[in-house]
Amino acid sequence: MKGGKGADGTKSAPGLRERSGTARPRMADVARIAGVSTATVSRALRQPELVSPEVRGKIAAAVEHLSYRPNLMAGALASARSKTIGVIIPSMINAFFSVTLEAIEEGLAGAGYQLLIGNSHYELETEERLIASMLAWSPAALVVTGCRHSRGAMRALLDTDVPIVEMWELTDNPIDTAIGFSQRDIGVAVARHFKERGARRLGFVGAMHQRDYRADARRAGFFETALSVGYEAPAEVQLPGLPTSVRGAKAFAELMSAHPDVDAVLCTNDIVALGALFEAQRLGWSVPERLKICGVGDVDFAAACEPGLSTVSLPRRAIGLKIAEVLRERIAGNLPTGGVHDLGFELVRRGST
Amino acid sequence: MKGGKGADGTKSAPGLRERSGTARPRMADVARIAGVSTATVSRALRQPELVSPEVRGKIAAAVEHLSYRPNLMAGALASARSKTIGVIIPSMINAFFSVTLEAIEEGLAGAGYQLLIGNSHYELETEERLIASMLAWSPAALVVTGCRHSRGAMRALLDTDVPIVEMWELTDNPIDTAIGFSQRDIGVAVARHFKERGARRLGFVGAMHQRDYRADARRAGFFETALSVGYEAPAEVQLPGLPTSVRGAKAFAELMSAHPDVDAVLCTNDIVALGALFEAQRLGWSVPERLKICGVGDVDFAAACEPGLSTVSLPRRAIGLKIAEVLRERIAGNLPTGGVHDLGFELVRRGST
DNA sequence: ATGAAAGCGCTAACAC
DNA sequence: GTGTTAGCGCTTTCAT
Numbered sequence: 001m002k003g004g005k006g007a008d009g010t011k012s013a014p015g016l017r018e019r020s021g022t023a024r025p026r027m028a029d030v031a032r033i034a035g036v037s038t039a040t041v042s043r044a045l046r047q048p049e050l051v052s053p054e055v056r057g058k059i060a061a062a063v064e065h066l067s068y069r070p071n072l073m074a075g076a077l078a079s080a081r082s083k084t085i086g087v088i089i090p091s092m093i094n095a096f097f098s099v100t101l102e103a104i105e106e107g108l109a110g111a112g113y114q115l116l117i118g119n120s121h122y123e124l125e126t127e128e129r130l131i132a133s134m135l136a137w138s139p140a141a142l143v144v145t146g147c148r149h150s151r152g153a154m155r156a157l158l159d160t161d162v163p164i165v166e167m168w169e170l171t172d173n174p175i176d177t178a179i180g181f182s183q184r185d186i187g188v189a190v191a192r193h194f195k196e197r198g199a200r201r202l203g204f205v206g207a208m209h210q211r212d213y214r215a216d217a218r219r220a221g222f223f224e225t226a227l228s229v230g231y232e233a234p235a236e237v238q239l240p241g242l243p244t245s246v247r248g249a250k251a252f253a254e255l256m257s258a259h260p261d262v263d264a265v266l267c268t269n270d271i272v273a274l275g276a277l278f279e280a281q282r283l284g285w286s287v288p289e290r291l292k293i294c295g296v297g298d299v300d301f302a303a304a305c306e307p308g309l310s311t312v313s314l315p316r317r318a319i320g321l322k323i324a325e326v327l328r329e330r331i332a333g334n335l336p337t338g339g340v341h342d343l344g345f346e347l348v349r350r351g352s353t
Numbered sequence: 354m355k356g357g358k359g360a361d362g363t364k365s366a367p368g369l370r371e372r373s374g375t376a377r378p379r380m381a382d383v384a385r386i387a388g389v390s391t392a393t394v395s396r397a398l399r400q401p402e403l404v405s406p407e408v409r410g411k412i413a414a415a416v417e418h419l420s421y422r423p424n425l426m427a428g429a430l431a432s433a434r435s436k437t438i439g440v441i442i443p444s445m446i447n448a449f450f451s452v453t454l455e456a457i458e459e460g461l462a463g464a465g466y467q468l469l470i471g472n473s474h475y476e477l478e479t480e481e482r483l484i485a486s487m488l489a490w491s492p493a494a495l496v497v498t499g500c501r502h503s504r505g506a507m508r509a510l511l512d513t514d515v516p517i518v519e520m521w522e523l524t525d526n527p528i529d530t531a532i533g534f535s536q537r538d539i540g541v542a543v544a545r546h547f548k549e550r551g552a553r554r555l556g557f558v559g560a561m562h563q564r565d566y567r568a569d570a571r572r573a574g575f576f577e578t579a580l581s582v583g584y585e586a587p588a589e590v591q592l593p594g595l596p597t598s599v600r601g602a603k604a605f606a607e608l609m610s611a612h613p614d615v616d617a618v619l620c621t622n623d624i625v626a627l628g629a630l631f632e633a634q635r636l637g638w639s640v641p642e643r644l645k646i647c648g649v650g651d652v653d654f655a656a657a658c659e660p661g662l663s664t665v666s667l668p669r670r671a672i673g674l675k676i677a678e679v680l681r682e683r684i685a686g687n688l689p690t691g692g693v694h695d696l697g698f699e700l701v702r703r704g705s706t
Numbered sequence: 707a708t709g710a711a712a713g714c715g716c717t718a719a720c721a722c
Numbered sequence: 723g724t725g726t727t728a729g730c731g732c733t734t735t736c737a738t
Contacts, residue, residue: 072489074731092455102445245657304598427715
């Protein structure tokens, strides 16, 4: 097989049923061999309990014999729904979402669902486009990241009957169901933690504040709480571009050279924090005595660092599993819309604070 | 909308065309409003150059007016192909594949393709299942990781006319097209590098050798070359479970306590290597003088470490971009089957060796 | 418990 | 350039 250049585009004239030798078997073939109608075959495949064991056996044999595989598109078209779950994430590289994705997949793959994945690149317009094209597949459900959407996206999401889950964030007004945690409270928690640990002056290393509004919510919580517990506004640097360790190290160095009095820094994520930790080491600042560093995410190396990196553990996997659970119920129609699930987060103190 | 509990399952009797107030418009609606046939609408949408500008305008207006979105499943069923690309990776968490995925998406999303993603969990049987269910969607192409497949998977892949790409590995006999690099040669290159740097005794920290046969190929190249350039067989530890920094640190400590003469260690990936680096630091072994450490992957923190982590840079992104490029050609039918693209890798020496 | 028949919404010959 | 027509392969009433 494997039609190379000039594939033998055998497309018989309409009306003629001549197919090239080994065409993919259709349900009609199974029906014929089993001596029943396609309706019965369809039933046997989707609601076996409605078919007599005897007939069911014959059908199973025919299916086996032909190695029949149903054409999912035909089924989806006829029933107006497909065993597909659309998931839109803002980045495929960010390990946070990968873990959630894997958990969704684990929780749903068993039930025969496929994930259709879209990458919004943190752009609301791209998200809108993706939502439209995913809905065009009549997915069984659609999962989007965050609760902020363009007007058009909002309209599309409200208009459809497809179950929608907004994840990685909370809102009072979910489109359908929201599963996540409060990003803002993370900033609050870290600011308080620094206070408790006796820090005198806070710093912040951020990234993509104009695009990643969730990261921005964390920052806002951090700044507001800092002020409210008696600090002056934290010193701040923003990374140019994606948050990487190398950029984190550099930005951190800048921050410290501009504000040498800073003695506690929150980094927008662990990758950046790791860069800062290495840079502190190179600069000879002792951690946590002279300088405290905290990340966000609790990625696996955070526990392996020297000193261990204090960070905020996010329910990355829990979000995915919860989504799978809720979706199974929503799809089955057993669950009302409007649920908001706060899965929380945890400040993990290690050696760096 | 958002049918909660008792969705108003309005499913009109066959034959009747009464739809609840605001049903999704169909192509026939557009055709009627524009005063043309559905065939013309279809053309205007897919091959505008075949339709007169005038009519095209009317159709565009009607589409706009109804906010019509074509039902992709109907189109896919009728044309027997969908604008979907199936991609099967062994892990969603492994950042290697995420980058490739993102690159595939970038190269193809513009052309209107959607990614259907499957996770094989490094299991050949799971891969086989995924291949079958993805082919049932008549994807425009299917991308699988690696060149090793179960018998059933092999048969399915050879039988279909869907373009297939095997990635992250090379073979003399691709099913269709292979895009990757030689895993084995990585081990060879690192062993030689250690020799050049004057190492006396080699060590290896591996993981999942029973499942990740690509990692195993690297190991094999490393061991064979070690012997052939005059070393005794490298001392070895295998991580129990997934390769993480914490486990890497622990395994590395074990390795060194069992074989204190080892002075150069290859870790199966950078995450593990980072753990080893931290552990070496804790143990007070100077890197690279007393001990050389090399990882695989060149993840972003490798350049930020202190000392910088020597590692093997893999063409993660290049693979994805190449796949997109090749696929566009293959789908258009301009490219013959049988291509093998070696994208190479690069040993990046930093401070740790 | 099973079958007949009418679509699901679109595409693709082919004829004009 | 545009319309006609016959499906794509399955699901789903409805009748038996």
